Amino acid sequence: MSDAPRPARPSFDAALAIIREQSASLGVETVGLLDALHRVTAGDGIAASDYPRFDAAAMDGFAFAAADTVGATPKQPAHLPIAGSVRAGISPTTHAPRTACRISTGAPVPAGCDYVLPHEEARIEQGALVLDRPLLPGRNVRRRGEDAAAGARVLSPGTRVTPEIIGALACYGVAALDVARQPSITLLPTGDELLVPPSVERPAAIFDANSVMLTALLRAQGIEPRRALPVSDDVAQLERAIAAASDSAIVVTTGGASGGDHDHLGRALARLGARVHFHGVRMRPGKPLLFATLPNGTLFFGLPGNPVAALLGARFFLGAALRVMSGLPPECGETVEIDTDRRPDTTLFLKASRDAAGAIRILADQRSHTLRPLIEANCWVVADTTSDGERRRVYPLT
Numbered sequence: 001m002s003d004a005p006r007p008a009r010p011s012f013d014a015a016l017a018i019i020r021e022q023s024a025s026l027g028v029e030t031v032g033l034l035d036a037l038h039r040v041t042a043g044d045g046i047a048a049s050d051y052p053r054f055d056a057a058a059m060d061g062f063a064f065a066a067a068d069t070v071g072a073t074p075k076q077p078a079h080l081p082i083a084g085s086v087r088a089g090i091s092p093t094t095h096a097p098r099t100a101c102r103i104s105t106g107a108p109v110p111a112g113c114d115y116v117l118p119h120e121e122a123r124i125e126q127g128a129l130v131l132d133r134p135l136l137p138g139r140n141v142r143r144r145g146e147d148a149a150a151g152a153r154v155l156s157p158g159t160r161v162t163p164e165i166i167g168a169l170a171c172y173g174v175a176a177l178d179v180a181r182q183p184s185i186t187l188l189p190t191g192d193e194l195l196v197p198p199s200v201e202r203p204a205a206i207f208d209a210n211s212v213m214l215t216a217l218l219r220a221q222g223i224e225p226r227r228a229l230p231v232s233d234d235v236a237q238l239e240r241a242i243a244a245a246s247d248s249a250i251v252v253t254t255g256g257a258s259g260g261d262h263d264h265l266g267r268a269l270a271r272l273g274a275r276v277h278f279h280g281v282r283m284r285p286g287k288p289l290l291f292a293t294l295p296n297g298t299l300f301f302g303l304p305g306n307p308v309a310a311l312l313g314a315r316f317f318l319g320a321a322l323r324v325m326s327g328l329p330p331e332c333g334e335t336v337e338i339d340t341d342r343r344p345d346t347t348l349f350l351k352a353s354r355d356a357a358g359a360i361r362i363l364a365d366q367r368s369h370t371l372r373p374l375i376e377a378n379c380w381v382v383a384d385t386t387s388d389g390e391r392r393r394v395y396p397l398t
């Protein structure tokens with residue numbers, strides 16, 4: 001058992017509150033548009049250019065002024081001689097009244113034209129477009145600035161940047177964005193079973209799944225963590241490895257968090273002079289989770305080794321700190337009515353799948369070493385009891 005003092009175990013909500021209290025914004029930086037992917041905006045996104053940049057044809061066909069069709073009938077159609085053509089990328093051209101010009105999709109509609117007739121609808125006789133009814137202006141013309149006008153506020157602060165947002169901003173000529181600074185993070189897997197790759201000669205070795213999984217989880221938030229080499233279940237080595245990692249703003253270990261004979265995390269942190277905010281949370285899986293501050297101010301998350309517990313710890317606890325650092329509000333989940341297992345005084349995290357109709361199914365295998373159900377899962381159901389009674393909340397998987 002660890003000799004380190006054990007503060008009382010908080011509830012899940014209380015533990016999150018402690019983490020939020022210990023976390024602070026890291027400020028703002030300007031990054032190139034593509035580098036903003038998965039990051040959180042720290043200011044408004046402003047369109048640098050009108051989009052569309054000019055009145056443009058939405059179809060290949062013929063451009064002309066709708067006014068030139070006034071009074072046209074099948075018996076007395078308007079004849080608009082076809083004069084010239086405009087292609088995409090060609091600067092807007094002048095247009096002689098009572099003529100039509102060939103135009104391709106994306107080409108600037110010549111000044112004076114306000115109608116584009118698709119070529120498959122066109123009747124051409126002796127080099128003139130024949131129109132046998134009056135037409136209303138605007139058809140197949142994309143108006144300048146109709147999606148976004150230069151200077152328009154198109155993005156608010158606190159938005160997670162997606163590929164779609166990057167696409168829109170690229171249309172609007174935005175080349176850089178202000179985003180919240182991200183912390184540097186070192187992932188430190190612990191456990192003798194990780195020190196050598198699994199092989200026939202090493203039947204008790206396992207693959208280090210946790211640091212791979214957490215790297216993926218962080219990349220999805222625009223953070224590239226440093227992955228330290230696995231460290232053995234030895235207090236001195238653990239102490240050294242944590243000290244070496246503490247140049248990062250956040251250190252995350254996996255394994256060695258519970259009170260087993262070889263779980264030395266508590267002892268290593270005591271030797272380092274860390275301030276342990278809690279060791280153990282009234283939740284399952286993830287009960288042995290530890291949160292501390294190292295003497296230099298680095299935040300420390302000691303996640304349990306079981307992969308589901310490690311994932312939950314990163315998803316909800318490290319995630320809570322990252323949200324504060326990114327200027328995002330706390331997650332509150334969606335309250336739902338669903339009958340699940342319950343455990344007194346414990347928050348249960350259940351792998352679940354929600355179908356297109358919104359029906360939630362709790363998956364059969366809830367053990368904390370099995371990730372296979374998470375291939376099928378798309379949400380967590382979080383079950384606990386409040387003073388108002390049983391509560392069930394749904395959270396996205398990541």
Ligand SMILES: Nc1nc2c(c(=O)[nH]1)N[C@H]1C(S)=C(S)[C@@H](COP(=O)(O)OP(=O)(O)OC[C@H]3O[C@@H](n4cnc5c(N)ncnc54)[C@H](O)[C@@H]3O)O[C@H]1N2
Pocket residue numbers: 189190191193194206207208209210211254255256257258259260263285286287288303304305306307309368369
């Ligand atoms: N007597 C008790 N035993 C255990 C308790 C308990 O309360 N009393 N709690 C159990 C719970 S709950 C958990 S969670 C685990 C967590 O313990 P540790 O954080 O000390 O983790 P380890 O013992 O080091 O490892 C647990 C499990 O996970 C595997 N592991 C570790 N690292 C990785 C990795 N990087 N990738 C994949 N898998 C990893 C490890 O081999 C173990 O199988 O303790 C229970 N025991």
Ligand code: MOO
Pocket residue numbers: 283284285286287288304306308309368369
């Ligand atoms: O807390 Mo443990 O996470 O149930 O396996």
